[in-house]
Amino acid sequence: MSRVPSIGLILIFKSTTCVLMPKDRFPIWTLAIVSGGVKAVLNPLVLVVFSWDFWQAFRHTCARADAPLAVGVYYESLCPDCKNFVVDQLNVTVSRVPDLVNVTLVPWGKANVSSDDGSVHCQHGPEECWANRLHGCVAAAIDDASVRTRAVACLMAAQKTLRADGPACLQEPPLTFAPTMTLDGSQGTAEQQKQLLDDLLGVVCSTWQQRTGQTPAGCQQ
Incomplete structure (x- = not known):
């Protein structure tokens, strides 16, 4: 692999995915690969690292936008x-x-x-x-x-x-029913209390899925 792609790799590894957006990083990779010729384009390391780097940059950029x-x-x-x-x-x-x-x-x-x-x-x-x-x-x-x-x-x-x-x-609201549960510090509505009482696992799993987009193994039926 030529010196130019090597420099491109160093620039990417030293930059953070949240600082450089994908549209800014793409020209760096393009310049590195084009300058390196066919060998650089076909080099598996370049292709793998480029794909991973671009995906990470895109993913973190989207996460920051929603934060x-x-x-x-x-x-x-x-x-x-x-x-x-x-x-x-x-x-x-x-x-x-x-x-x-x-x-x-x-x-x-x-x-x-x-x-x-x-x-x-x-x-x-x-x-x-x-x-x-x-x-x-x-x-x-x-x-x-x-x-x-x-x-x-x-x-x-x-x-x-x-x-x-x-x-x-600082007084807690009086309990109208025992047990009373809180989720993330909040009692929620009467309907949410009923859901917690009847299906705590389901509420925890659905809340976690909504928050993270992931389904933990213990939540899979």
Whole structure:
């Protein structure tokens, strides 16, 4: 195989499939193969690696196109502007288009760590430091993105009376039936609860298939 195809191989292997799109990678391969002549075109390694590389690039490009947008929110628990954003913007967005966003909550804001004793100082005082920790625990403990965002928005709405009214934001809905199941942190509707009760394996398999497009061996009848 000539030097040009070899250089083409190096370029492909050193690039990531998510950076170069198939339409950008195709000319690289075309140049490498054409410059290398018939031997390069007929070389099994070139053909195999080209086919695999192009398929991987296409597959990853499609996956990236469908991936949710990563939204990071760096806020303070007692900040009025943060409250307005979380309640009026973030909660509404996650509620309406939960599949389009992947939200990361960072309740830190303008807090800083003292170089003298390592203590944390928050912009709105010690009470905000406590509230930031509360928000951090909530963000870490609740898996379902919609439930998590709704709980944080509730805490932000109760900003001025957080110690008194905050616990109500974190209460689980009362059980109307036992057992009650959750899937990905959500109880779902009454009909979904019935489906979980009657056929848990079926619900898990169908949900997994919808999410990944794959059918695990244990789901095959």
